[in-house]
Amino acid sequence: MKKLLLFAVLAAMFVFAGCSQKPKEEAKPAEAPAAEAAAPAATGDVIKIGVAGAHSGDLASYGLPSVKAAEFVVKSINDKGGLLGKKVELVVVDDVCKPEVAVSSANKLVSEHVVAVLGHICSGATKAAMGTYLAAKIPVMSPSATSPELTKSGEYPNFFRTIAPDDSQARLEIDYITNVLKLKKIAIIHDKGDYGKGLAEFAKGFAEADKKLEIVLYEGITPGAVDYSAIVQKIKQSGAEAVLYGGYHPEAAKIVTLLAKKKMNVKFVSDDGVKDDTFIKVAGQYAEGVYATGPKDVSKNPLAIEATKKHKDAYGEDPGAFYLNAYTAMLAITNAIEKAGSTDYDKLTNALRTEDVETPIGKIKFDEKGDAIGAEFSVYQVKNGVYVEVQ
């Protein structure tokens, strides 16, 4: 019987191993018409584009919207006959936002011969994977990896992104506090995470360089902790007039709620991770008056309206985080392939840098380092339960 069990486990392993060797089946986008999927497309007949990011685990909510965005774009392209006369196919890989898994995922995409990659979602995972893509000469476009290092270091010429880097956000926040809110003392709080702490570091640097703001508190909190009242007391004690928070909305909502409950009158300024409707839903009345930076308002952009509508029609709810950025990235990639008339790396990157493309976040192209020209941030404030652009 023990033999049987052992055998079963081993057999199961081989079955799984077998499955994975037929990646075409797993990789086909859910929306693709059945006829297409059935057609045994030789590599020459399709253009494969990779989509990588966290699709499971606790960060899945940041990664899954990009898959949906990519699927919508690809569907509309294929409906119109494809790119360069070929169908576009997505290869979706999950990196759970872990560097080591990201490397495996990148390897998988490389061995699938993708021509470009939409992803990854987290900066850390992106950095880990970039080496693999660079060696394989594959352009990568992230909708969400905001670490400035990715573009500014110049180490990753194949990297592009449709979101502005953290430092520009930090700059904007500091300027807003100094010039518009005209406050003097701030507390900088972050979530010890890659994104939040990175942003906080920049904000701290800018504030110290400007010498106009006094940083009375600079500290990290632990995401997922049971209670944040101690740090809130400390903010109160520090006499800060504003809290600049680097991190995501769950913790921000907790802090904002506590600040309000403790009847503290401090401004709360945060980042793109907080400029999320979930934040307002979670924090409810306490969200009122919170400032957050985020990509320029695109609610009037017809492409953005269309993209959002597609999602609502298909899934019955608003799209999640970075959906529009991913949509943009997918449009930019496919547009570049079209314009370059080829999937060749040099031609493709050149097209990305030279050809303007209309996207949900406006008309963009990419600078030498890979940052999107035209993707900028503005400041929003929660008024009557919605984020309103104030600058």
Next chain:
Amino acid sequence: MDYFLELFLGGLTRGSIYALIALGYTMVYGIVQLINFAHGEIYMIGAFTALIIASVLTILGLNSIAILVIATAAAIVYSSAYGYTVEKIAYKPLRNAPRLSPLISAIGMSIFLQNYVLLAQTSDFLPFPRLIPEFAFMEPVSHIFSSAELVIVSTTMIVMVLLTLFIKFTNIGKAMRATAQDKTMALLIGIDVDRVISVTFIIGSSLAALGGVLIANHIGQINFYIGFIAGIKAFTAAVLGGIGSIPGAVLGALILGWTESFATGYVSSDYEDVFAFALLVLILIFRPAGLLGKAETKKV
């Protein structure tokens, strides 16, 4: 002084929540010598059940006190049911297995339950409805101690007293103590040990559920992952106090809560967890059985 008091009260709240979860760890450990890693998940499931039931009832338009009561009751019932089932599936068949096996099984269960909730519900944070009303009499002090915090602390205290009385005076409480001290003998005097173990899991899970509802209400949001950190912290508290000891768990939890609160307040929240774990390591080095744990006498 005010600052100190605020930190003290904050630590008390935090410690109370830890205590509710730590009790489950300590009771289970006392009886089956097992670190029930899935206990944090039971807490999370309690919070989720309360959220789901409360939302449904809100949509149906019940008043908030009724919702609070029903949701809490549902959370307790379901958490207990999960605790009971987890024991039956993942631990009971392993009663006589090598020591590490149930631990691995528990870790597996924890991963399983997290992903179960993730798949069945969502990975997003969900806003938890505010069910505990603001008491008017708390108004003057609400800036340092809110109504929700009062409810948390007082509930914990009441539960603690009830639990102590239960363990001390009821028949099943005595059976629990007997089983913890000598399982064979408990069997020999006719105690249905399996049943006692089930009851232990049920009580521990109920307390965790209560903790889950209270904290979710206080913090205002939950997701499938909240059990992990709370679980680790509560477990640390249980060990700190001396695992297996009920007053130890409460003491350990409060000390942990205060350590974290004061460490954040007077040093830096950057290292809040480092302080917590360092405290644990220190205490165990000087008192290897924890603060109120019974040192085991070596028998040769």
Next chain:
Amino acid sequence: MLEISNINAFYGNIQALHNVSINIKQGEIITLIGANGAGKTTTLMSISGIVNPKSGEIRFNGEVISGKKPDKIVQMGLAHVPEGRHIFPYLTVMENLDLGAYLRKDKENVKKDLEHVFDLFPRLRERKNQQGGTLSGGEQQMLAISRALMARPKMLLLDEPSLGLAPLIVKQIFDIIKRINQEDGTTIFLVEQNANLALKVAHRGYVMENGHITLEDDAQKLLVNEEVKKAYLGI
């Protein structure tokens, strides 16, 4: 009253009992003697359901009890005082005794039995609020027997009650065992290594060796049996 027929029990892959058969009639004191590791304790554990014999059958008052859960067996009137006493060390003497009556619902009679037990062992009355673990060895043995009596058993299984006790205390305890048998009419199954002592109080005896029953006879006859003398009395 108790019929053990041909039971075989294993620990892992090692067979501890080989076709063990024992018969005990109502009101008897039966002793099972044998060296350490002979399988005496396993026999008792099989009776009270802690060890499950792989084959064979145990009947108590005509009803099959092998395979039943221990609490059901206790409920039927079998109380077991295990080797090493197994006092709950952090419970008081009173709590230990209370737990002896765990399955009983007749609270009034329990109170009476408590008095009875305190009469048998006045020392326990003096120490009723002390923790079990702080008692001396002899007192613990008294407590262990009393706790079993609190279940008001029809039959008492005693495993090495003399173990580790001073001779004087042993004498006391054996006197009480006799009293319990004579006054309350409780059947007693006594497992002892101290064969001499056990055979003096018992009516009949069984001798066990390496998991087999090798001899069965009246206690008086066993006492003078040369085999037994040589093997177990060290003479």
Next chain:
Amino acid sequence: MENILEVKGLTMDFGGLRAVDSVDLYVKPKEIVALIGPNGAGKTTFFNCVTGIYTPTKGDILVSSNNGSAVRINGFKPNRVTERGLGRTFQNIRLFPNMTVLENVMIGKHCRLSAKIFGALFRDKKTRAEELKAAQECYTILEKLGLEKACDELASNLPYGDQRKLEIARALATEPKMLLLDEPAAGMNPQETVELTHLIRRIRDTEQIAILLIEHDMKLVMNLSERIYVMDHGQKIADGTPMEIRNNPEVIKAYLGEDIDA
């Protein structure tokens, strides 16, 4: 020091309980000495103090070292005590159940070997030679005790009597000057006990080591030992030759009990 072991005024308290109360004892080279007394008299505690498992509250434990001088070993860790030449067995057998018989004995050899990590990893010539020698010596010990056939069995699969013997073999492998046996005959049947008596005597004769044993089997004790110490309630109540002890009224009263005529 002419005695191999000398214990003076040994006292051991557990909390408020005095388990051993200023006991004196000595053992000369190649002597067989027994320590007897009713259960709970403190014999095993005494053993545990001597072998370093407990640190005695008061008193001196002296062991003669190789050059003949006395070394005080109070508070030494058990392994250091073993290195000093005291090997022991346990009352309730404490073998390593999931290791083979030979491996069990080789653990006894541990403190006489010197292989370090380097040797273990690279298995150099010296290490190999040492291992080989150790294995052979252990095998020889097993042969002496008649366990060589079982050498690849797991210790837990041995019959009870052989497990007792294996404990002795393991203790012998530590190359002791003195062997402390804690109830070696417990649980053995009469034949086995007789064999054991011969075995212990043979060990003393061939290995030239002293033996201190705790035992309940009076026949074995009287047969084997040259001197006997009697303990009761933590105190030494008598010592002397078997003859003296047999006739000591104090001993008869305390140990055998007044009306137990076994």
Next chain:
Amino acid sequence: MAQEILKSLKAALWFMFLTFPIMVIKVNTVYKTIEWRWMNMIFIGVGIFVGSFIWRWLLNRKDRPVAKKDFVPVSTRVQAYLAENPMAKRALQGVLLAALLCFPIFMDAYQINIFTVALMYIVLGLGLNIVVGLAGLLDLGYVAFYAVGAYTYALLNTTFGLSFWLVLPIGGALAAIFGILLGFPVLRLRGDYLAIVTLGFGEIIRLVLENWNDFSHGPSGIAGIDKPDFFGLELNLNQMTDAIYYMMVAFTIITIFFVGRLQNSRIGRAWLALREDEIACQAMGVGRTRTKLMAFALGATWAGLMGVVFAAKTTFINPASFTFLESAIILSIVVLGGMGSIPGVILGALIMILLPEYMRSFSEYRMIVFGGAMVLMMVFRPQGLVSNFRRKYSFHGVDERLGG
């Protein structure tokens, strides 16, 4: 039979009740809508009904008394056969080695990469096996040593440009030192306390890495770490993947070889004995402190070495790679495979790493299956897949055997 059906029916009903709020109701708190997913309840009911039969059947099989007295598990029989037939053993080793060496020829970079990761976990598992399997010390913070190795290389490489091969021993040694530092205070603690303290230690290391920006670059991690260099060769991506793979194969073989030797050495015996009975072991002359520290240090060394390899392989590290879950996975490898057994750990690592990896096709169901499988494995085979097998000695040909 009717009773069996009734039992299954009860189980099904119970689980339908149990999963009701979480599986059936889905509330959208924003739009105030409730989605009732009654289908789920039916799935659960049917699934549990069937599953319950299988569960009981398996449990019965497990509990059934072993008929033959001398029953020997398959894995032990295989091992015994191999031990007695050196030719067969050599042949098997040869086949396995050939398969490992030829693997890259037939597989693409992705497969090779996955296999490299699996090999890394084999080595980590074998390292932890020294601590948990052999010495019996439950370590839940093993990943801390892995982190020490990884950060050693990352920092030394990015700031001083030290090469992989130079840092490899440094990383191992530093991890060993950390092992001893941790070992000292916790030696006195028994089982579960040791577990929680090591868990705490692991967390402390991770938190320090996360917070001490000046030292570790905090959560954003260290990027641009050099890949290992192989004799100064210029390698492209695929060649590099192959090279690292072969390096890991070599590493794994060396580790298996060393751990095997450790296990059958004086020290290895002392570990086993310490695990079996600490007091008896001390009384037989084995120094507890020394022996335990040695286990901690050696176990940590392998983690440190793998940390260096990890940093070099991914070229980017951040504290997120060194969480408790990672420790739990490595521990599971050891326990799943069979504590103290080298083939067991290898099998455990392959299952734990390859299974979830190949299950990526089920993406979101991967982790739940992983967790469930861990539970089922423990319930039905708690001693692990491969039973520990002790080496035998033969004293007729003692010279050849021991000399070999």
